[in-house]
Amino acid sequence: MILNAAVDSAIAIAERRIGKPGEQVFAGRPYVMIQRSFLAFKRSAWFVILSGFVEPVFYLASFGYGLSKLVGNMSAAGHPISYAAFIAPGLLATSAMNGAIYDSTWNVFFKMHHGKVYNAMLATSLGPLDVAIGEIGWALLRGFTYAVGFMIVVTPFGLIPSWWGILAIPAAVLIAFGFASVGMGITSYLKDFQQMEWINFFMLPMFLFSGTLYSISAFPRALQLIIEALPLSQAIGLVRDLTLGQVHPGTLWHVLYFVVMIVAGLIFTTRRLQNLFQK
Amino acid sequence: MPANSSEIVIEATNLKKVYGDFVAVNGINFKVTKGESFGLLGPNGAGKSTTMRMISATLTRSEGDLKILGLDPVTKAPQIRAHLGVIPQQDHLDNELTVAENLYIYGRYFGLSRAYLKPKVEELLEFAQLVEKRNEKVEALSGGMKRRLTIARGLINQPEILMLDEPTTGLDPQARHILWDRLFRLKEEGVTLILTTHYMDEAEQLCDRIVVMDNGTIMAEGSPAGLIAEYSSKEVLELRFGSNKNIEAAKALEGYGDRLEILPDRILLYCNDAEAVLEKVNHDGMKPLTSLVRRSSLEDVFLRLTGRTLVE
Numbered sequence: 001m002i003l004n005a006a007v008d009s010a011i012a013i014a015e016r017r018i019g020k021p022g023e024q025v026f027a028g029r030p031y032v033m034i035q036r037s038f039l040a041f042k043r044s045a046w047f048v049i050l051s052g053f054v055e056p057v058f059y060l061a062s063f064g065y066g067l068s069k070l071v072g073n074m075s076a077a078g079h080p081i082s083y084a085a086f087i088a089p090g091l092l093a094t095s096a097m098n099g100a101i102y103d104s105t106w107n108v109f110f111k112m113h114h115g116k117v118y119n120a121m122l123a124t125s126l127g128p129l130d131v132a133i134g135e136i137g138w139a140l141l142r143g144f145t146y147a148v149g150f151m152i153v154v155t156p157f158g159l160i161p162s163w164w165g166i167l168a169i170p171a172a173v174l175i176a177f178g179f180a181s182v183g184m185g186i187t188s189y190l191k192d193f194q195q196m197e198w199i200n201f202f203m204l205p206m207f208l209f210s211g212t213l214y215s216i217s218a219f220p221r222a223l224q225l226i227i228e229a230l231p232l233s234q235a236i237g238l239v240r241d242l243t244l245g246q247v248h249p250g251t252l253w254h255v256l257y258f259v260v261m262i263v264a265g266l267i268f269t270t271r272r273l274q275n276l277f278q279k
Numbered sequence: 280m281p282a283n284s285s286e287i288v289i290e291a292t293n294l295k296k297v298y299g300d301f302v303a304v305n306g307i308n309f310k311v312t313k314g315e316s317f318g319l320l321g322p323n324g325a326g327k328s329t330t331m332r333m334i335s336a337t338l339t340r341s342e343g344d345l346k347i348l349g350l351d352p353v354t355k356a357p358q359i360r361a362h363l364g365v366i367p368q369q370d371h372l373d374n375e376l377t378v379a380e381n382l383y384i385y386g387r388y389f390g391l392s393r394a395y396l397k398p399k400v401e402e403l404l405e406f407a408q409l410v411e412k413r414n415e416k417v418e419a420l421s422g423g424m425k426r427r428l429t430i431a432r433g434l435i436n437q438p439e440i441l442m443l444d445e446p447t448t449g450l451d452p453q454a455r456h457i458l459w460d461r462l463f464r465l466k467e468e469g470v471t472l473i474l475t476t477h478y479m480d481e482a483e484q485l486c487d488r489i490v491v492m493d494n495g496t497i498m499a500e501g502s503p504a505g506l507i508a509e510y511s512s513k514e515v516l517e518l519r520f521g522s523n524k525n526i527e528a529a530k531a532l533e534g535y536g537d538r539l540e541i542l543p544d545r546i547l548l549y550c551n552d553a554e555a556v557l558e559k560v561n562h563d564g565m566k567p568l569t570s571l572v573r574r575s576s577l578e579d580v581f582l583r584l585t586g587r588t589l590v591e
Contacts, residue, residue, distance in 0.1 A: 010389040010436035014361035027357055032387040039384060040375035120371040123337055124388040124436075125361040277337060 014125040025270055026129040033121075033134020034141070052102075052142065053149040056095040060154065063087055063213060074215070076244050081161070088159040089239035090212035092150050092172055096143050097232055098203070100176035103139035104183030105199050109190060118277060128273035132266060136180040143176030144169065162245020171242055171255075175235040178258040181265025188272040206232045231261060286313040288440060288471055289334060293343035296329050296495075303329040305495035306343060311488075313439075316472040318486035320479075320577075322585050326495040327475040328368065331444050334473060336360050348439070361389060364438030364470075368445050370429040372417045378428055379404065379413040386435040399435060406461065407431035423454030430461060441465060443474035447481060459484055479577040489577070491584045498584040503577050510583050511575040512537050514553035518560070518567040519545045531565060540582060549579065 017023045064084030074086040111117040121131055147169045154160060160168070183199075190196055210216070210232040216224050227233050238254035241247050289311040296304040304326040311317045319327040332338035333345060336352035336359040345352060347359045373381050382403055386396040404410045407427040412420060420428065426446065433441060446462070447455040462485055466472055476482050482489055483503045491498045491506070499506060516536065520528040522544065529541050536550035550556045553572040560567065 008390075008392065008395075010361040010391060011358070013390040014358045017357060018355075024354075024356060027390065029387075029390050032384070032390070035387060036373070036376075036384045039380050040373070115374050116369065116371040117373055119367065120373070120385070120432075121388055123335060123360065123363075123365040123367070124385065125357040125390065126388045127357055 010125060022127075022129060025127040025274060027125055027127045028130070029126070030130045030133035030137055032126070033131060034137050037134075037138040049142070049145060052095065052099050052146050055098070056091040056146075056150050057153055059091050060084060060088060060159075064159075067213075076240070076246060079244075081244065082159070084157070085159045085161060085244070086240075087213055088154050089168065089243040090210075090236045092147060092168060092243075093175055093235035093239040094207055094212055094232065095146055095150065096172040096175040097179050097235060099143045099146055100139045100179035101183050101199065101203060103142060104136065104180040105187045105190075105196065108135060108184050108187045109196060112188065112276075113191075118273070122273070122277040128277065129266070129270045131273060132181070132184060132269045135184060136177065136266075136269075139180040140173050140176050143180075144173050147172035160243045162243065164241075164245045164247055165243040168239050168242045171238050174255065174258045174262075175231075175238070178231060178235075178261035178265065181262050181269055183265075185265060185269035185272050188269070188276055206230055211236050231257070234258070287311070288313050288348055289317075289473070290346045291330075291334075291343070292345075294330070294333065294340055294345055295342035296326070296333060296338070297341040302495050304333070307490075307492070307495075307497050309490055309497065309500065311471060311473065313471055314466075314469045316466055316474070316485055316487045318482045318489040319473070319475040319492060320477075320482055320489055320581060321475075321492035321498075324494075325492040325585075327492055328444055330492070331442055331473070331475060335363060335365050335442050337365075361436060362439050364433030364436065364441040366429050366433045366441065366443045366446055368448070370425050372425060372429060372432070374417050377414050377416055378409055378420070381417060381428060382432055382435055385432045389436045391436065396435070403431040403434060406434070408457070421454075423450050423457065426450060426454065426458060427461070430458070434465075438470065440471045440473060443472065445475055445477065448477065455481070479581060483577050491581060493585045499580070506580045507575050507577060509580075511579040512549035513551050513575060514549075515573050515575050515579060516548040516550060516553040516556050516560075517545050517569075517571040517573065518548065519569045520565075520567055528565065528567075532560070535560065540579075542582075547579065547582075549575070 014027070017027060020028070064087055068083035071083045073080045074083055075081070076086065118131060122128060151160065151165070151169060155165070190198075209227055210230060211227070216227050216233065219227065234254050234257045238251060241251040241254070287310050291307060291309050293306045293308060294304060295302070295306050307330065319330060321327050329338065333340050333352070334347060336347065336356040339353060348362055350359050352359050373384065376384060379400055382400045383396055386399065404413055407430065409424060409428060409431070412424065417425065417428070430446070443462070447458055450458065459481070462472060472485065474485065486503060488500070488502055489506060490500045499510060501509060518528070518532075519525070525541055525546055529539060529546050532539055532546060532548060535556050536548035538549040540547040540549070548556060557570055557572060
């Protein structure tokens, strides 16, 4: 076996990382994980994209045009808006959350326990942070695709009244990032399918009570405070501010909430992967 | 590869791994030199896989010292892993990808370029005799093919050290012989092989040097022939008297050889000249159902050192 001298060896590539921050956990190439996901994805699961995109549109059709007859107009910061325009951002935020949670829980769970894909990856010079960022990055790509699709469908119906609404797409990615980075860490604790059900146990009530379909002002103040602390309510707040064009300093708090969630989630997930596969 | 035959590539000093109260590896010492084929033998739970994982820089040690190619896995794990090819006990192949994609993407995990990988994948498909299977999903492969693919995958980064954890467990004889042949070739190319196995014939075939482990410690170390000379006799006489009569017969056989061992189904008599002992057994009126004269093997060393119903 003759090594082509013009091509870098695995050793030379690994040695370049020496002295760089996080050299023990990060090889600087999460993109190879995304490449793997593309290879795996290209012959399966086109319908996953389709279903992820169709889901919020169905919700919107059902509630927005069915329920709006009963509900009439809503008001947001003193301006009347249609019920559909009220729930559209909630559904976009929820779909970003669901996509990210699906990718970072079920998908990760299978690779961890059935395919043992991560065991093989972490026997190479790749680090756990590469794996975490790569898997989360894939979830974000998918989240981005869903968000763009959703916007393309709903904008012609006048459900995105403000130009700020364009920023709902990066906001959806930010939201997905937050959920995916925490979700992957949590998944690493789960051992069987029964435990996976706990995720739904938390997700469904969060969807029902976080102000997706109606304003949380319907609840007593104490309950509102709890709901506002939950990530989905923060996500809906952020997307709704943007699509309705009601951007204010408080909008940035929502952003900060997700930045903190992302950083904490990445640290948590990387530690977990390291404990599971490298200790 | 420039082979400096005395270059030490792995050095373990008082290496220890503790999980809570359980001591998996209890202060072992060994050295492996470049190009050597080094075997870890021992029953299940002896600490072989734990030792392998510590060498592979995917498991941190609890105590002692470990140097792989002069590097400490605690501080240089990714760099060490770039030098290694790891063939785990379960294949851990990527079931969502094809045979060729498995090789390609594994190379990408090391950061290897497409220009390097394209010809390398072809070469390894050839090596693993999987050229016609290149576009098949991994699930469609037989056990032997999966194992060959796993070995080929472990070679994608031109490793200097190949870590093989029970490389042929569960394979049929043909598949084992093909694998042994591939491993021989690598050895000829100067790759250092570290392997664990349950199969004594495999250890005799492949290993220059062996350590026998039990309960996390090293019981013996040496070449296959050296270990046989040290821990066993030249020949072995195997006698069967029928399942319930072996223990009783063993009492009568006391003193016929250097040592005897009672297995569930037969008695092993260790001696220098098994034919002569068999003649004496027959002459003295004992009637074994079957008898077999054979040379001593590594299996006898293993039985003695890891203590299976030992009668001295």
